[in-house]
Amino acid sequence: MPPPLPPALPRLIATDLDGTLLRDDRTVSDRTVAALAAAEKAGIDVFFVTGRPSRWMDVVAEHTAGHGIVICANGAGVYDLRHDRLLSCDPLDAPDAARIAHALRAAVPGTSFAVERSYSFHREAGYATPWGGVPDSLIAPIDALLTHDADQPLLKLLARHENADPDEFLATALELLGGQAEVTRSSSAALLEISRAGVTKATTLARCCAERGITAAEVVAFGDMPNDLAMLAWAGTSYAVANAHPAVLAATARHTATNQDDGVARVIEALLERG
Structure with a gap:
C-alpha cells in the first residue's frame, strides 16, 4: 500500500514545473489550474521551485496567487513575478x-x-x-x-x-x-x-519557509528529476511523479500519476477532500 496522506493539511506546496506540474507540451492543464486555485483558497501557499529562469515563467506566472514569488534557477534566485524583481540570489562567482x-x-x-x-x-x-x-x-x-x-x-x-x-x-x-x-x-x-556550492532548491525553499514560520513538516513537495532530490528529501512529505527519473522514484516513498495525467493535481485534490 502507498504511504498515507500527511496527518494535516500542509501550509505550503512546493512543486517543480517541467516534467512535474507542466504537461509535456509545457502547458498547465485545466485540472491542475483548478487544484492550485483550490489549494490557495484553502490557505495553502503554492511555490513553484524550478530550474527555469524568471524569463521562462510566463506559463505559470498568473498562478502564483497574490504573492507572485517563485524560486528559480535551482534555488539561485527568488523572484517577485508581479513586479519583475529579483528579491534575493546566491550567485556563482x-x-x-x-x-x-x-x-x-x-x-x-x-x-x-x-x-x-x-x-x-x-x-x-x-x-x-x-x-x-x-x-x-x-x-x-x-x-x-x-x-x-x-x-x-x-x-x-x-x-x-x-x-x-x-x-x-x-x-x-x-x-x-x-x-x-x-x-x-x-x-x-x-x-x-x-x-x-551549497545552493539547491532545498536550501532556498527552507529559507523562504523559515521567513514565513513554516517548518519542513508542513511542506508537501513534488518533483521528477535529480535537481529535485534535495527538495524532496527536505520536505516533510514528498511525491515523485510516475514519469520521474529512476533515482527520484527510488529515493521517494510516495508516488503519484505522471505529469501528463495530472499527478500533482490528484494529490492536492485528495488532500483537500480529506481536509
Missing part, C-alpha cells in the same frame, strides 16, 4: 565558473557552455538551444561570456554535450568538481546545471 568550465571541458572534450544571469542568457557557438534563440544574447567563448553583463548576478553555468550519456556526464562532473559547486540535471539531454 565568475572566476569559479571559469575554473569549472575549463576543468570540465578538459575532462569531457566537446562540452559547450552557457551562462544564465538574472535577466540574460549567453552561450558558446557549440551550445545548442533546441527552444530557439534568445533575443540580444551573446555568442562567444566562455571566458568572454563570463565578463559580459557582469553587473547581473551569475545564477547558473550550463554545460551541454551532444553525445554524452546524461547520467554518466553528471557522474563525471560530480566526481571532478567535488564540493566546488552544486551540479545537477533536469533535462533528458546531457545538460548540466551548475550553481554556487
